[in-house]
Amino acid sequence: MIHSMSTTTISDILTPPVHPTGLNGEEQMDTAFDDIKGTVGTQTVDDPKMSAHGVDVFYGDKQAIFDVSLDIGNNEVIAMIGPSGCGKSTFLRCLNRMNDTIPTCRVSGSMSLDGQDLYDPSLDPVLLRARVGMVFQKPNPFAKSIYDNVAYGPRIHGLAGNRAELDDIVTESLKRAGLFDEVKDRLDSPGTGLSGGQQQRLCIARTIAVSPEVILMDEPCSALDPIATARIEELIDELRQNYAIAIVTHSMQQAARVSQRTAYFHLGKLVEVDDTNSVFTNPQHELTENYITGRFG
Amino acid sequence: MSDQLSQPAKGAPERTASDMSPTTRQVTAGLARRYAAEKRFRLYGMFAIAASLAFLALLLISIVSKGLPAFTQTYMQLDVPLELETLGIDQQTVDGLLDGSISTQAIRRANFNGAIRQGMRERFPEVEGRSATRALYKLVSSGAEFDLAARVMDDPSVLGNRLTLWLPSDDEIGALVKQRADLSAPDTLVTRLDDQAIAWGAELKDAGDFDVRFNTTFFKNGDSREPELAGIRAALVGSAYTLLITFVLSFPIAVAAAIYLEEFAPKNRWTDLVEVNINNLAAVPSIVFGLLGLAVFINFFHLPRSAPVVGGIVLSLMTLPTIIISSRAALKSVPPSIREAARGLGASDLQVVFHHVLPLAMPGILTGTIIGLAQALGETAPLLMIGMVAFIVDIPQGVTDSATVLPVQVYLWADSPERAFTEKTSAAIMVLLAFLIAMNALAVMLRKRFERRW
Numbered sequence: 041m042i043h044s045m046s047t048t049t050i051s052d053i054l055t056p057p058v059h060p061t062g063l064n065g066e067e068q069m070d071t072a073f074d075d076i077k078g079t080v081g082t083q084t085v086d087d088p089k090m091s092a093h094g095v096d097v098f099y100g101d102k103q104a105i106f107d108v109s110l111d112i113g114n115n116e117v118i119a120m121i122g123p124s125g126c127g128k129s130t131f132l133r134c135l136n137r138m139n140d141t142i143p144t145c146r147v148s149g150s151m152s153l154d155g156q157d158l159y160d161p162s163l164d165p166v167l168l169r170a171r172v173g174m175v176f177q178k179p180n181p182f183a184k185s186i187y188d189n190v191a192y193g194p195r196i197h198g199l200a201g202n203r204a205e206l207d208d209i210v211t212e213s214l215k216r217a218g219l220f221d222e223v224k225d226r227l228d229s230p231g232t233g234l235s236g237g238q239q240q241r242l243c244i245a246r247t248i249a250v251s252p253e254v255i256l257m258d259e260p261c262s263a264l265d266p267i268a269t270a271r272i273e274e275l276i277d278e279l280r281q282n283y284a285i286a287i288v289t290h291s292m293q294q295a296a297r298v299s300q301r302t303a304y305f306h307l308g309k310l311v312e313v314d315d316t317n318s319v320f321t322n323p324q325h326e327l328t329e330n331y332i333t334g335r336f337g
Numbered sequence: 338m339s340d341q342l343s344q345p346a347k348g349a350p351e352r353t354a355s356d357m358s359p360t361t362r363q364v365t366a367g368l369a370r371r372y373a374a375e376k377r378f379r380l381y382g383m384f385a386i387a388a389s390l391a392f393l394a395l396l397l398i399s400i401v402s403k404g405l406p407a408f409t410q411t412y413m414q415l416d417v418p419l420e421l422e423t424l425g426i427d428q429q430t431v432d433g434l435l436d437g438s439i440s441t442q443a444i445r446r447a448n449f450n451g452a453i454r455q456g457m458r459e460r461f462p463e464v465e466g467r468s469a470t471r472a473l474y475k476l477v478s479s480g481a482e483f484d485l486a487a488r489v490m491d492d493p494s495v496l497g498n499r500l501t502l503w504l505p506s507d508d509e510i511g512a513l514v515k516q517r518a519d520l521s522a523p524d525t526l527v528t529r530l531d532d533q534a535i536a537w538g539a540e541l542k543d544a545g546d547f548d549v550r551f552n553t554t555f556f557k558n559g560d561s562r563e564p565e566l567a568g569i570r571a572a573l574v575g576s577a578y579t580l581l582i583t584f585v586l587s588f589p590i591a592v593a594a595a596i597y598l599e600e601f602a603p604k605n606r607w608t609d610l611v612e613v614n615i616n617n618l619a620a621v622p623s624i625v626f627g628l629l630g631l632a633v634f635i636n637f638f639h640l641p642r643s644a645p646v647v648g649g650i651v652l653s654l655m656t657l658p659t660i661i662i663s664s665r666a667a668l669k670s671v672p673p674s675i676r677e678a679a680r681g682l683g684a685s686d687l688q689v690v691f692h693h694v695l696p697l698a699m700p701g702i703l704t705g706t707i708i709g710l711a712q713a714l715g716e717t718a719p720l721l722m723i724g725m726v727a728f729i730v731d732i733p734q735g736v737t738d739s740a741t742v743l744p745v746q747v748y749l750w751a752d753s754p755e756r757a758f759t760e761k762t763s764a765a766i767m768v769l770l771a772f773l774i775a776m777n778a779l780a781v782m783l784r785k786r787f788e789r790r791w
Contacts, residue, residue, distance in 0.1 A: 138681060143604065170683035180674035183697055192692070193682040243678070250682060 080324040081314035085113035085301075089254055089284040090135060090172075095149035097130055099142070104130045107149070108310045110303060112254065117276060117285045119299035119316065121292060123331065126305040128288045132256050134158075135286065136172035137165045153254070170197055173252035177259040179239035181231035181246070186223050189231040189242055190214060193250035209249055217245035218275055237268025244275060248283075255279065257287040261294065273298050292332055296320050304328045400770075404763030410552035410565060411511030412503040413477060413541060417456040417485060419496050424448050426496065434493035441490040449482040449489070453504070461537060472534055476541075478505040480554075480566040503548060508564040508757035510538045514547045529756075555764065559730045560746065564757030567750070569768050571729045575645055575740030576714060576772065579725075582649020582736055583713050587656040588706055594657075595664035595702075600690050619658035626655045627722030635723060643724040643739040651719050656709035663705020667698040699787040707780035711773055717744045743769040 084091075088111035097105035105127045112118050112135075120128040130139070137158060139145040151158040158168060170193075181189050190210045193199075200206035210227075214220035219241040223234070231242050240260060247255060257276070261269040276285060276298045289295050295302050296316060303313035304327070312319060312328040323329040357365070421428065424447040433439030454474050458464070464473050481504035488502060489495060506514070509530050513520060520539035523532045530538070541547055558568025594615075602608045630651035634640045640647050671694045679689040720726070725741050726749070733740035741749070743765060750762040 136681070138677065141676075141680065166683050166685050168683075169681055174677075174681035176674060176677060176681070178674055180672070180678040182675065182678065182693060192679075192684075196682070196684055196688055196692075246678075246682065 079109065079310045080312040080328075081319070083109050083111060083310070083313055085111045085116070087114065088112060089114045090151070090153050090286075091155075092131075092135075092151045093149060095131070095134065095147065095151060097127070097134060097139070097148075098144075098146040100144040104308055105134075106309045108305075110310060110313060112284050112286055113301075114284055115280055115282075116301060117280050117287060117299045118301045118303060119295035120286065120288045120303045120305060121290070121295050121331070122305035122311075124290075125307075127308040128303075128305045129258055131305070132258055132286060132288050133174075135254070135256055136169050136174055138169075138174065140165055170250055171252055172254045172256060173247035173250060175240070175243050175247055175255065175257045175260045177262050179236055179243055179263065181234070181239050181242050183230065183232060185228045186214075186231045186234070186242060187227040190245050190249045193246060197250060199250065213245040213249035214242075216248055216275075216278070217241045218271060219245055235268075237264050237271060240264060240268065240272060241275065244272070244279075248279070252283065254284045254286070257285065259288050259290060262290060269294070292320070304331060306331075400763045400766050404760055404765075404767045406512070406515050407555060407757075407760040407764030408552050409515055409549050410554060411506045411514045412548045412550055413506040414501065414503050414546040414548070415453065415456045415460065415477070416499055416501045417452050418459065418499050419452055419489065420455070421497055423451045423455055424496070425451075431493065431496050434496070441493060444490065444493070445486065447486070447489075449485045450479075453477055453481055453485060461540075469533070472531070473537065476507055476510050476534065476537060478507050478511075478565045479563055480561070481505055503550075505554065505565050506547070508755060510534065511565060512757055513538065514542065515549055555761075559732055560728055560741070560749070561730065564753075564755045564761060567758070567761055569743070569746065569765055571732050572741050572743045572746035572765070573768060573772070574732050575648075575725070575729070576742040576769075578645035578733060578736050578740060579648040579652060579720075579742055580710060580714060580776075582646055583652040583656055584706075584710060586650060586653040587660055587709065590653075591657050591660035591706075591709075592664055592702060595661045595668060596690055596695070598661075599665050599668040600694065601686065615658050615661055619662060621655075622718075623655055623716055624718040624722065626651050627719030629654070630719060630723045641737050641739075643727045643729075643741075644737045645725075645733065645740050646736040647723050648720050648725050648740075648742065649736070651723060652713040652716060655716065655719065656713050659709035659712065660702070660705050663708065664698070664702045667701025667705065668694060670701065671697045696787065700784045703780055703784050703787065707777060710776065714742075714769070714773060714776070715744055717742075717748055720745055743772065 090112040092111075093109045095105060095108045096103060108127075108131060110118075110131075120132065122128050133139045134147055134151060135158070139147065147159060153168070153171065156163065182192060184192070187210055190213050191200075191206055194206060194209050200209055211220060214223065219238060222238060223229075223242075231239065234242060240263070244255075244260070261272050264272065273294065276287065279285060287295075287298065299316045301313065302316045302319040304311045304319065304323075304325070306327050312323060312325045314324075319328065320332055323332060421431065424444070426444055426447050430439060430443060434441060434444070454470075457473055457477065458470065461473055464470055484504055485500075485502065488500065505511075509528055513526060513528060513530075513535075518526055520526075520535055520542055523535040526535065528535070538547075554566060555568045557570055558566055559571030561567040598608060598611065602611075630647055634647050634650055635642055640650075675693050675697065676689050679693045680686075684692065720742060726745050727739055727741060728749070729739055729741045731738070747762055747765045747769065750758045750765060
């Protein structure tokens with residue numbers, strides 16, 4: 041568990057200088073790009089929590105994601121790996137419509153939560169984000185007290201009827217995020233005063249306080265040291281009992297440790313997705329194999 | 338730090354140029370020059386600081402040394418006979434006043450001036466002749482009768498008796514007493530008074546009938562033609578009302594505009610145009626806003642002339658772009674991660690702005706607001722256009738009363754011929770600066786309250 045730091049560094053070195061959208065210079069850059077005809081592996085699961093089908097994403101004229109189809113099952117952790125700029129974060133952010141705020145971003149294809157279309161005009165993005173929570177790469181607690189950080193979501197959604205209920209939600213969320221014992225004496229002190237790992241767990245507590253159905257995590261450990269990373273990973277494993285979790289990570293070890301399924305993205309395409317074990321032990325696609333063995337390109 | 342670096346490490350073996358690498362040689366050769374450049378730059382910086390501090394000190398010393406005498410006022414002790422005949426009050430009125438059946442307002446217009454003149458004549462019985470007595474009367478301020486009237490109305494039982502009281506003296510003799518000038522040598526004095534008047538002054542001084550006290554009149558009165566009666570109160574209250582209007586109008590409008598432009602408006606040609614125009618508006622000469630106020634608010638909407646409400650509206654127009662620009666900068670500097678965090682929890686756009694972005698941007702917004710208001714406080718030109726240059730004696734009671742403001746008062750007094758107005762001018766500048774410092778202190782306090790780490 042301790043070497044996650046070093047793997048981040050290795051994967052950074054391995055990451056080729058690809059163009060973020062994969063359009064310009066794709067011919068000379070990567071002949072293998074044309075070889076990605078479709079996705080290898082099993083994209084679907086029985087009774088999916090979230091489901092994406094034939095998703096294309098554009099930033100202005102540039103296409104960031106090409107025809108990605110992927111299911112996220114109940115009570116599973118799906119890891120999304122791939123070199124920088126491969127579209128895994130973009131895909132993740134489409135799952136709770138965080139890309140709506142980028143005016144030039146366009147999404148086509150279908151995405152659904154419990155069979156309901158995410159991009160249906162009748163679906164409110166505010167409601168969607170209450171059901172699909174998100175944890176970001178950099179810990180970003182609000183400039184408020186620890187208590188108010190966790191209580192913010194329940195407050196704006198009116199989840200607690202009174203102060204006692206709110207107290208319960210905050211305590212419970214902090215406990216489940218494994219932070220309660222460390223901060224129970226200083227719930228009124230600012231959330232920004234915590235260490236990096238504590239801040240990230242606070243952000244997770246803040247997310248689960250809203251009781252979402254799915255949690256999206258965008259490289260949640262990239263700013264943390266190995267010990268903090270280990271705690272977050274344990275937490276992810278526990279949270280799996282109640283939530284569907286999609287995690288983007290640069291650390292292949294982390295993907296192998298926490299996930300049940302792994303999806304490998306490359307230049308905006310979903311190259312391979314399957315059980316984590318088989319992806320790491322027996323990758324079907326050449327690109328996947330090159331990436332996970334550290335022999336890229 | 339740099340000094341340590343520039344020294345070669347002690348005890349290190351001497352290295353000759355030949356066994357250095359080319360890089361080391363090159364860097365070593367350039368080091369001295371680099372440190373010299375840094376040292377020079379620090380010197381320039383220190384010189385710049387010293388020069389600006391010196392100018393600031395020069396300004397403050399000159400203003401304070403000129404303005405301090407205005408905060409004191411010379412009073413003169415006089416024994417005033419309150420004869421009913423002189424005052425023009427009959428015995429019936431006095432009885433009525435004493436048993437309370439007649440309001441003291443009835444004697445407001447009694448001839449108190451006559452009583453004071455009588456007192457002066459009794460104090461200097463040797464003075465004869467029309468012009469000499471008139472010169473004698475001029476030693477007492479023409480406002481002294483109001484002080485006497487106030488005393489009598491306070492306690493009507495003194496009517497018919499004598500009353501010894503301290504009355505404000507005229508500005509010329511008052512200035513000489515304040516300066517501790519030697520009244521026995523009239524030739525050495527710089528004054529408009531003639532030798533006779535100075536001799537009377539010397540006699541009063543020797544008798545201990547002059548006293549220099551703190552000048553409460555300066556903070557209680559409005560403007561006056563007589564320097565010893567002129568006060569800053571009307572201008573101070575006028576400034577406060579004008580700034581209040583400016584703040585109430587410009588702060589919410591500017592912050593709302595900044596929030597809309599920064600957080601909600603689509604980025605297209607129209608919003609670009611709006612942005613360019615706001616930036617240009619900040620550079621428009623202030624007198625143009627005054628002309629606009631005159632043409633639109635006074636001539637078209639018929640708002641009252643010389644009133645703080647019009648001044649406030651005009652200054653709001655001037656202040657708006659300043660606050661909008663700084664508020665937008667403050668909003669822009671809030672880290673996007675905070676917005677994402679709130680949005681990711683399901684906060685609506687409005688909640689993101691009002692719960693998270695605005696509180697974090699508040700210190701910056703307040704700084705911009707205080708800069709804008711400080712500008713507005715010191716502004717004169719546009720207010721001249723809308724008639725706030727008027728001679729205002731009464732303290733304005735509301736935003737629609739005629740008023741003037743501190744910088745205009747400074748301008749008016751600087752223009753007045755009486756010598757005593759010179760010190761009033763400097764004193765008014767000191768009051769203006771004090772107002773500004775108080776405003777900034779308030780802003781710093783508010784900033785401290787809003788300031789949070791993230």
